[in-house]
Amino acid sequence: MKKDLIFKLFAVLLLIAGLPLISFAAEAVDSNLPSSIADDQHYNRAIHIMAMLLVGFGFLMVFVRKYGRSALTATFLLVSISLPMYMLINSKGLGVNENEVRRLILAEFSAASLLIAAGAVLAG
Numbered sequence: 001m002k003k004d005l006i007f008k009l010f011a012v013l014l015l016i017a018g019l020p021l022i023s024f025a026a027e028a029v030d031s032n033l034p035s036s037i038a039d040d041q042h043y044n045r046a047i048h049i050m051a052m053l054l055v056g057f058g059f060l061m062v063f064v065r066k067y068g069r070s071a072l073t074a075t076f077l078l079v080s081i082s083l084p085m086y087m088l089i090n091s092k093g094l095g096v097n098e099n100e101v102r103r104l105i106l107a108e109f110s111a112a113s114l115l116i117a118a119g120a121v122l123a124g
Contacts (some may be wrong), residue, residue, distance in 0.1 A: 033091060039099070042102060049108040050108060053112060053115065054110055058075045061074070064119070074122075078114055086106070090107070
């Protein structure tokens with residue numbers, strides 16, 4: 001009997017909690033939904049690339065024997081300088097009409113290539 005009551009109570013709570021979500025989803029449907037979803041996915045990709053730059057490259061550079069933690073500091077400095085520099089240079093060039101998040105992704109890829117070149121110089 002208790003299991004039946006708990007199950008019914010759980011079902012009622014799910015129904016009560018789900019009703020606002022259903023009404024919100026019905027209101028959110030409009031013509032720009034696919035583009036906003038794509039923008040959100042591009043933003044999530046940009047965040048993941050940034051994590052790869054800082055965590056992945058940063059702690060990979062810690063294992064360079066000669067430099068150690070100073071290589072980690074150099075990685076953080078190179079990323080923090082190269083992203084605004086790319087945005088500044090690219091704002092006057094080809095990608096003026098591009099989406100800001102896509103420009104950020106391109107800036108992060110340029111920072112990754114800079115980090116690869118710096119890692120080759122430090123490890124060599």
